[in-house]
Amino acid sequence: MALRVYNTLTKEKAEFTPVEKGKVGMYVCGPTVYKPSHIGHMVGPVIFDAVKRYLTYLGYQVTFVVNITDVDDKLIVRAKELGTTVKELAEKMTADYCDCLKRLNVAGIDLMPRATEHIGEMIEMMRGLIDNGHAYPSGGDVYFDVSKDADYGKLCHRDPEQMEAGARVEISDRKRNPGDFALWKGAKPGEPSWDSPWGPGRPGWHIECSAMSMKYLGKTFDIHGGGLDLQFPHHENELAQSESYTNQIFARYWMHNGLLKMGNAKMAGSVGNVVNVADLLKKYHPETVRFLLLSTHYRSPIEYSDDRLAEVRRSLDGFYRFFERYQRVNGASFHQIEAPVRQGEVPADGDFLKEIGGLRKRFLECMDDDFNTGGAVGVLYEMLNKLNRFADDKKVEDASAKPQAKAEFTEGVRIFKEMSQILGLFQEPAVAAKGGDDQLVGGLMQLLIDLRAEARKAKNFALGDQIRKRLTEQGVTLEDRPGGTGWRL
Numbered sequence: 359m360a361l362r363v364y365n366t367l368t369k370e371k372a373e374f375t376p377v378e379k380g381k382v383g384m385y386v387c388g389p390t391v392y393k394p395s396h397i398g399h400m401v402g403p404v405i406f407d408a409v410k411r412y413l414t415y416l417g418y419q420v421t422f423v424v425n426i427t428d429v430d431d432k433l434i435v436r437a438k439e440l441g442t443t444v445k446e447l448a449e450k451m452t453a454d455y456c457d458c459l460k461r462l463n464v465a466g467i468d469l470m471p472r473a474t475e476h477i478g479e480m481i482e483m484m485r486g487l488i489d490n491g492h493a494y495p496s497g498g499d500v501y502f503d504v505s506k507d508a509d510y511g512k513l514c515h516r517d518p519e520q521m522e523a524g525a526r527v528e529i530s531d532r533k534r535n536p537g538d539f540a541l542w543k544g545a546k547p548g549e550p551s552w553d554s555p556w557g558p559g560r561p562g563w564h565i566e567c568s569a570m571s572m573k574y575l576g577k578t579f580d581i582h583g584g585g586l587d588l589q590f591p592h593h594e595n596e597l598a599q600s601e602s603y604t605n606q607i608f609a610r611y612w613m614h615n616g617l618l619k620m621g622n623a624k625m626a627g628s629v630g631n632v633v634n635v636a637d638l639l640k641k642y643h644p645e646t647v648r649f650l651l652l653s654t655h656y657r658s659p660i661e662y663s664d665d666r667l668a669e670v671r672r673s674l675d676g677f678y679r680f681f682e683r684y685q686r687v688n689g690a691s692f693h694q695i696e697a698p699v700r701q702g703e704v705p706a707d708g709d710f711l712k713e714i715g716g717l718r719k720r721f722l723e724c725m726d727d728d729f730n731t732g733g734a735v736g737v738l739y740e741m742l743n744k745l746n747r748f749a750d751d752k753k754v755e756d757a758s759a760k761p762q763a764k765a766e767f768t769e770g771v772r773i774f775k776e777m778s779q780i781l782g783l784f785q786e787p788a789v790a791a792k793g794g795d796d797q798l799v800g801g802l803m804q805l806l807i808d809l810r811a812e813a814r815k816a817k818n819f820a821l822g823d824q825i826r827k828r829l830t831e832q833g834v835t836l837e838d839r840p841g842g843t844g845w846r847l
């Protein structure tokens with residue numbers, strides 16, 4: 359099956375064919391950097407990071423661009439509140455954003471252009487739009503004339519009247535039509551500004567993305583992504599001005615991810631229910647958060663709650679225990695397994711590996727079906743169950759285990775690793791990223807385990823049992839295994 363992608367523009371899934379054979383250009387709208395990142399800001403990057411990983415796996419050379427909006431009304435207001443400059447605030451919040459991305463293993467972004475570094479390109483584009491009659495200067499501003507764009511509204515599938523009613527259209531007597539939007543805003547006193555042929559000012563939000571995406575990916579590129587809330591007006595306007603400027607198709611596939619939902623409300627600054635990534639990661643390992651975001655189909659809303667996170671953490675435990683099991687079998691870490699990052703042939707000797715190969719095929723079919731990461735995660739669970747059952751049946755942890763069974767088990771785990779890394783999961787030991795407290799807990803636990811072993815050796819079973827019982831009361835389970843005693847919460 360070939361990769362099929364749902365396109366918001368056509369409202370259909372279609373086979374993916376890039377502009378240039380073997381290459382993919384992907385642009386995803388990034389944040390306005392005026393506050394620390396909340397978890398809603400991470401949804402798009404995590405999803406499109408998995409999209410890039412899969413496209414890379416299929417053999418494409420992918421360029422993934424995420425912009426930074428570092429000048430905007432919100433930034434100007436916030437910088438004033440904090441008594442700092444827009445530039446300083448933007449730099450600090452960009453660093454916070456990049457740190458959050460790194461922690462969530464969003465490793466695939468190739469370029470992160472900043473709006474303020476591309477004013478020249480934006481002015482160039484506005485000049486072209488004025489020359490070809492799609493935009494007009496007015497009182498120090500420049501506006502895009504929606505009435506000159508015959509197919510305006512094609513991305514959100516609405517006609518102009520409906521769009522005006524649906525959006526909070528800024529009323530201004532400088533505009534020719536109420537739906538016209540600003541490409542350039544004349545400077546007000548005390549605001550950051552740049553020189554332009556129409557006087558000092560700063561760019562509107564939409565033109566930033568058009569200018570930067572086309573600069574780095576060309577006039578026509580493959581995938582334009584972003585949250586569902588950006589479809590209108592942001593993406594509609596980006597599309598309108600870009601295609602009016604170049605007379606070419608702007609993006610071939612428009613992909614919109616669903617938003618985080620808390621109860622029935624969307625998580626947003628305007629609703630006041632945001633959870634900062636930095637705070638969340640004090641409570642949960644980043645992998646728990648990444649796993650949660652990828653467990654739902656990207657076009658659906660993602661249900662977010664403490665219960666849901668706790669549930670995810672519990673299910674991840676099953677994977678982490680399995681990795682310990684792998685280590686006991688092979689004496690090497692699961693995380694050191696080298697699995698291909700590009701698709702290749704899989705050896706399918708014997709019934710067990712045929713079954714694992716079948717699951718691998720299903721995993722890839724999910725991803726081919728519009729990047730269904732939720733379905734793919736479901737297949738990972740099935741693989742885990744099958745691997746555990748095989749390890750039980752063949753007693754692969756025992757010294758007497760047959761080398762053939764161990765080899766099949768090892769090969770099965772390698773295939774599991776190959777699939778999980780497409781989602782950017784399980785690439786590092788989840789415990790290694792924990793802080794000093796956890797190291798201390800690990801040390802103290804080992805001490806108790808050793809004391810219990812000493813007690814049992816001295817036939818003081820009452821003391822050994824007491825240690826186990828008291829730990830159970832604290833929510834700690836001891837597990838006696840062939841290689842020694844382990845523990846888990």
Ligand SMILES: [Zn+2]
Pocket residue numbers: 386387388567592596
């Ligand atoms: Zn954008």
